[in-house]
Amino acid sequence: MRFILVLTIIVVTILGISIDGCHCKMVQFIFGDSLSDVGNNKYLSKSLAQASLPWYGIDFGKGLPNGRFTNGRTVADIIGDSMGLPRPPAFLDPSITEDIILENGVNYASGGGGILNETGGYFIQRLSLDKQIELFQATQKLVRTKIGKVEAEKFFRGARYVVALGSNDFINNYLMPVYSDSWTYNDQSFVDYLMETLKRQLKLLHRQGARQLMLFGLGPMGCIPLQRVLTTSGNCQVRTNKLALSFNKASNELIEDLSKQLPDASYRFGDAYDVVNDVIENPSKYGFENSDSPCCSFGRIRPALTCIPASTLCKDRSKYVFWDEYHPSDSANEIIAKELIKKFRFTRADQTNAPSPAPVVAPSPNG
Numbered sequence: 365m366r367f368i369l370v371l372t373i374i375v376v377t378i379l380g381i382s383i384d385g386c387h388c389k390m391v392q393f394i395f396g397d398s399l400s401d402v403g404n405n406k407y408l409s410k411s412l413a414q415a416s417l418p419w420y421g422i423d424f425g426k427g428l429p430n431g432r433f434t435n436g437r438t439v440a441d442i443i444g445d446s447m448g449l450p451r452p453p454a455f456l457d458p459s460i461t462e463d464i465i466l467e468n469g470v471n472y473a474s475g476g477g478g479i480l481n482e483t484g485g486y487f488i489q490r491l492s493l494d495k496q497i498e499l500f501q502a503t504q505k506l507v508r509t510k511i512g513k514v515e516a517e518k519f520f521r522g523a524r525y526v527v528a529l530g531s532n533d534f535i536n537n538y539l540m541p542v543y544s545d546s547w548t549y550n551d552q553s554f555v556d557y558l559m560e561t562l563k564r565q566l567k568l569l570h571r572q573g574a575r576q577l578m579l580f581g582l583g584p585m586g587c588i589p590l591q592r593v594l595t596t597s598g599n600c601q602v603r604t605n606k607l608a609l610s611f612n613k614a615s616n617e618l619i620e621d622l623s624k625q626l627p628d629a630s631y632r633f634g635d636a637y638d639v640v641n642d643v644i645e646n647p648s649k650y651g652f653e654n655s656d657s658p659c660c661s662f663g664r665i666r667p668a669l670t671c672i673p674a675s676t677l678c679k680d681r682s683k684y685v686f687w688d689e690y691h692p693s694d695s696a697n698e699i700i701a702k703e704l705i706k707k708f709r710f711t712r713a714d715q716t717n718a719p720s721p722a723p724v725v726a727p728s729p730n731g
């Protein structure tokens with residue numbers, strides 16, 4: 365009896381987490397920006413948003429640049445790991461095949477990308493959310509051809525979806541006078557415009573089969589080193605932070621609406637704004653020594669657009685909240701991921717594999 369149990373456990377472990385009624389695994393499809401990019405921009409040769417240089421990836425695997433815009437893991441890496449799901453490879457990786465997609469899912473995230481097509485234009489090349497969804501549709505075609513329409517539908521319905529964009533729509537669009545959105549909209553109407561666009565995109569993903577979806581909110585982006593260095597005081601930019609809060613509030617409402625409207629949708633929203641704000645204000649409480657400047661910087665010259673091979677690194681990377689001018693360090697990402705896991709209240713995929721009652725939606729107002 366015990367032997368059979370052990371055998372069952374081994375078989376389940378080897379086959380991974382499978383989806384009911386489908387001989388396929390549960391995988392993730394990730395849509396995002398540089399906070400979730402795992403290498404797409406490496407293959408956009410004209411893109412100015414690049415993480416393919418040292419010292420990016422120094423605390424990941426062999427320490428070589430891997431396309432992540434941080435020293436270690438992204439927030440989506442850590443959340444996926446905690447759910448027991450494989451880390452999906454970058455869509456543009458030329459070695460990707462149908463079998464790899466069926467085993468691991470796909471990550472479409474691209475540094476500089478936004479909810480809006482026009483966001484991040486000065487990076488020259490990046491994948492906007494609309495473009496990422498187009499690539500997802502192309503992925504679906506490939507998978508349908510490989511395993512047939514019926515199995516493919518089960519595969520895509522059983523998958524987990526992550527949508528994590530928005531900061532570039534502010535930092536690399538609305539808040540920069542070179543973009544026409546900055547003079548076309550005001551704070552409120554710009555957030556409304558983002559929400560209309562995001563609503564259309566999330567409904568489209570639902571039509572394509574997305575049922576379990578997590579939307580990540582924004583952190584206090586007025587406190588990233590780049591925003592601080594632009595003020596004379598070095599303090600956080602209050603208006604930028606207010607925009608993040610207003611985006612989060614509107615996103616939460618959007619997800620509640622969509623969860624009611626869309627059949628079988630278990631859509632969740634979560635942000636780590638409050639925790640990150642507390643980390644920034646009280647770094648020592650969380651074991652950090654620095655919460656206002658990048659670990660990787662080029663001498664006294666700031667802001668540097670990215671961390672470059674000639675940059676110098678801080679002594680202890682685990683003591684810095686920010687890795688470069690824009691992006692949190694691996695240690696900060698871990699705190700953000702833990703908070704989001706709490707907000708999403710998803711348990712490990714292998715524990716929810718049994719048929720479950722209708723998902724409880726409605727996150728608590730402060731939750």
Ligand SMILES: *[C@@H]1O[C@H](CO)[C@@H](O)[C@H](O)[C@H]1NC(C)=O
Nearest residue numbers: 480481482492494495496498
């Ligand atoms: C954004 O770009 C995509 C192509 O990637 C296009 O299909 C879509 O219509 C564009 N959206 C808007 C609102 O212009």
